[in-house]
Structure formats: structure tokens, C-alpha cells
Amino acid sequence: MIVFGSFVLAAAFYHIHVQNNLAEGGFIGIALLVKQFFNVSPSITTLLLDIPLILLGSRLLGKRLAIKTIIGAASFSFFYALMERYSPFKINLSGHLFIAAVIGGVLVGFGLGLILRYGGATGGDDILSLIVSKISRLSVGKVYFLFDGIVLAVSLIYLNWNQIAYTVLSVAVCAYITDLVMAYHKKDSAEEAYI
DSSP states (O other): HHHHHHHHHHIIIIIIITTTTTOOOOHHHHHHHHHHOOOOOOOOOOOOOHHHHHHHHHHTTTTTHHHHHHHHHHHHHHHHHHHHOOOOOOOOTTOHHHHHHHHHHHHHHHHHHHHHTTTOSHHHHHHHHHHHHHHHOOOOOHHHHHHHHHHHHTTTTOOHHHHHHHHHHHHHHHHHHHHHHHHHHHHHHHHHHHH
């Protein structure tokens, strides 16, 4: 399920966010900034950003999470690189950014929620969010939203206010869906324990 979640995540980022000039928060947002200024593929940048935090996460959150994060991060980078290079699909919603933001947020939140639900992460920003969530008692979705907000503020360098506003909507939808998928997992676990 971690690999499937990574596929959904990569497809949503590439086909909805990137193709419709929506930004993103977290390490993907940083990778999009790097792409904008240095033309380096996000599939490479995210892996380079992830490595130190995966190592830190293995110490703080356990080796099992680190292994699943490596699977999530590597499969995300692999799927994104494939789509960037070979995908024939162009989903042009630039005239309907509200629709792009909602669809992108739902798909990203679902993919991310699946990865987290099955004990993995897609990379360093996921680990950072899990650590901050554990320390602060904020939900994972809320931590993502805060971290994403910082990266989006920097994205104003190359995007206009309209694109940022719709990206914020997408990030909010993503945070909500991520929390829903995580809550569904906790509900399933509680029911299994009760039975």
C-alpha cells in the first residue's frame, strides 16, 4: 500500500499541481522551487532532501519507519521521474484552478494518508511532521499545513497570489483528507482490538 500511495501522490503532484502551476508545501514545494530556478527534477531534489531526515528519523522513530520511508521516498521519486519523462497525459485545469486545487488536495491527501496509515512516510518532511506531531500533540495534518504554509510563502517568488491562494486550498484539503485516512486507520485498529 505504501508503493500504491506513492504512485497516487506522484500522479497527483505531476498531473494536477505541476501541470496547472499550483505550488506545493513541504519538501516537494522546495523541490518545485529548485526546479523553477535550477531546472533540477523534483525526483532528484526530494531524495537529496530526504536522506538526512530519514537517518534522523531512524534514530528517533525507529528503523522500521526508516525502512518504510525509504520505500515510500524511492517509489515516489521513481514514479514522479517516470511520469515527468513518459506520461502522455496533460490535465489542463488552468482555467479552473478551484477544481484543480480540490482534486489535487483529495488525491495528495489520500496517497499521503495511505502511506502514513501503513506505517511509512514519503520522505523527510513526513518524518519531520511525525516528530513535531508527537512532540506538540498537533495532528499530522495540522503540522503539514503549518510547514506547507512556510514553503508556500517563499513560493510567492515565482507564483502569483491567485496560484498561491488555490494552492493553500489544496493544502488544506490535503491536510483534512490525510487526517481522515489516518483516523479511519485508528478506528479500524480500535475495532479489531475490541473484537
